[in-house]
Amino acid sequence: MTRAFFAIVLRDLRLHATSGGGLLLAPGFFALVATLFPLALNPAPATLRLIAPAVVWIGGLLAVLISLERIFGEDIEDGSLDAMALGLLPLALVALAKALGHLVAFGVPLLVTAPLIALAYQLDTATTGKLLLSLLLGLPALTLIGLFAAALTAGLKRAGALIALIVVPLELPVLIFGVWSVAAPAGGGQTGLIYLALITLGALILLPAAVGAVLRLVLE
Amino acid sequence: MLARSLNPRTVLQLLRRIDPWLGIASALLFAFGIVDALLLSPPDYQQGESVRIMYVHVPAAYLASQAYLLLAGMSALYLIWRNPLADMAAATAAPIGAAFTALALVTGSLWGRPTWGTYWVWDARLTSVLVLLFLYLGYIALRQAVETPDKARRLAAWLAVIGAIDLPIIRFSVEWWNTLHQPASLLRPDGPSIDPSMLRPLLVMMAAYQAFFLFVWARGLRARLAPRLKHETLKERTRV
Numbered sequence: 397m398t399r400a401f402f403a404i405v406l407r408d409l410r411l412h413a414t415s416g417g418g419l420l421l422a423p424g425f426f427a428l429v430a431t432l433f434p435l436a437l438n439p440a441p442a443t444l445r446l447i448a449p450a451v452v453w454i455g456g457l458l459a460v461l462i463s464l465e466r467i468f469g470e471d472i473e474d475g476s477l478d479a480m481a482l483g484l485l486p487l488a489l490v491a492l493a494k495a496l497g498h499l500v501a502f503g504v505p506l507l508v509t510a511p512l513i514a515l516a517y518q519l520d521t522a523t524t525g526k527l528l529l530s531l532l533l534g535l536p537a538l539t540l541i542g543l544f545a546a547a548l549t550a551g552l553k554r555a556g557a558l559i560a561l562i563v564v565p566l567e568l569p570v571l572i573f574g575v576w577s578v579a580a581p582a583g584g585g586q587t588g589l590i591y592l593a594l595i596t597l598g599a600l601i602l603l604p605a606a607v608g609a610v611l612r613l614v615l616e
Numbered sequence: 617m618l619a620r621s622l623n624p625r626t627v628l629q630l631l632r633r634i635d636p637w638l639g640i641a642s643a644l645l646f647a648f649g650i651v652d653a654l655l656l657s658p659p660d661y662q663q664g665e666s667v668r669i670m671y672v673h674v675p676a677a678y679l680a681s682q683a684y685l686l687l688a689g690m691s692a693l694y695l696i697w698r699n700p701l702a703d704m705a706a707a708t709a710a711p712i713g714a715a716f717t718a719l720a721l722v723t724g725s726l727w728g729r730p731t732w733g734t735y736w737v738w739d740a741r742l743t744s745v746l747v748l749l750f751l752y753l754g755y756i757a758l759r760q761a762v763e764t765p766d767k768a769r770r771l772a773a774w775l776a777v778i779g780a781i782d783l784p785i786i787r788f789s790v791e792w793w794n795t796l797h798q799p800a801s802l803l804r805p806d807g808p809s810i811d812p813s814m815l816r817p818l819l820v821m822m823a824a825y826q827a828f829f830l831f832v833w834a835r836g837l838r839a840r841l842a843p844r845l846k847h848e849t850l851k852e853r854t855r856v
Contacts, residue, residue, distance in 0.1 A: 572792070602781075
């Protein structure tokens with residue numbers, strides 16, 4: 397069972413790495429978004445420090461968003477999802493494996509790029525640390541919720557905007573708690589992190605099963 | 617169980633029978649409510665006459681949330697018991713709920729101009745209603761996008777259910793976010809506590825909106841249901 401699980405994780409990693417822009421897509425897009433703001437606003441250090449958590453989180457959310465189509469990508473068309481459905485693992489675990497694959501392929505590069513963005517935005521080390529922690533707690537939630545939306549639209553052509561319309565309202569709490577756990581006035585930050593962790597845990601418990609059910613539906 | 621015993625034909629007959637009653641109730645309640653709200657009720661000591669938008673805005677927002685609960689509840693019923701009536705109920709509620717949400721946003725915006733000096737403010741309530749609109753739009757869009765009707769219904773039902781679970785979390789997060797930046801002076805739309813002379817027209821308008829929602833929803837449900845039963849009726853008639 398564990399071997400099947402990690403086989404799927406590795407398979408997805410390999411697929412993400414070799415197609416559609418590879419592993420540099422998400423961090424590249426992320427860095428691009430982060431570049432837009434100083435150009436469009438006043439790049440004074442004080443302003444940058446103010447908007448940094450928001451820019452990092454919004455950039456991260458958007459980067460995850462654009463990579464969501466790749467979770468199921470060809471799996472429906474080439475029948476691999478059918479094969480996985482017939483296999484050893486329950487679909488809920490297949491979903492979890494795909495989420496993990498997506499997280500490692502896209503989330504980890506984002507986590508690596510974030511400190512560089514923080515540097516460019518003149519953030520001090522303490523705040524950067526808080527930012528990274530919030531991303532660490534929040535990216536799994538973003539991935540899982542995104543996985544749900546991707547499953548709903550799996551097999552649909554040109555579903556990009558639809559995925560965005562579905563997933564962004566659902567991910568709003570993650571964004572809110574993520575940003576404000578860093579930028580909050582005194583005391584607010586800690587509660588923000590706790591809520592963030594709660595959401596991730598909740599998503600971890602609830603969503604793989606939901607995605608499994610949705611996938612079974614999609615495969616009919 | 618209850619779901620299995622809901623005979624579509626009985627439901628259709630029920631809908632036909634309550635239609636005139638709902639129509640009359642809505643008309644009467646609106647007639648009384650509008651007169652009460654616009655003429656009889658007093659102007660607010662702070663907002664003056666513009667408080668009257670509240671009587672249009674608040675019921676709309678209330679119905680918007682209620683319609684979503686209906687949508688989610690019916691979707692859950694559909695997922696569990698596969699009763700097509702539940703899905704039809706949900707599908708009918710969606711555009712109506714979306715319309716009420718949009719109405720709430722527009723009237724709220726118009727209310728904001730004289731009261732807060734601006735058409736939009738990022739406070740907890742307005743933002744939550746805006747997100748609710750997106751949830752509706754996502755549901756409607758998903759239903760339309762998926763080609764197989766049966767799949768479309770069930771996928772949309774899943775979205776509605778997960779959306780409903782997320783909705784309190786969204787509202788909580790938006791409230792929490794709002795408390796972090798308590799604006800200097802934000803006029804609470806319904807005042808510190810509502811005077812009976814204002815509560816009455818508000819309640820009447822609430823009832824009017826409720827009746828009207830049910831009226832439109834019942835008609836929509838009939839419109840969906842009747843064609844599905846029609847060919848069976850023909851079959852019955854030609855049975856010797």
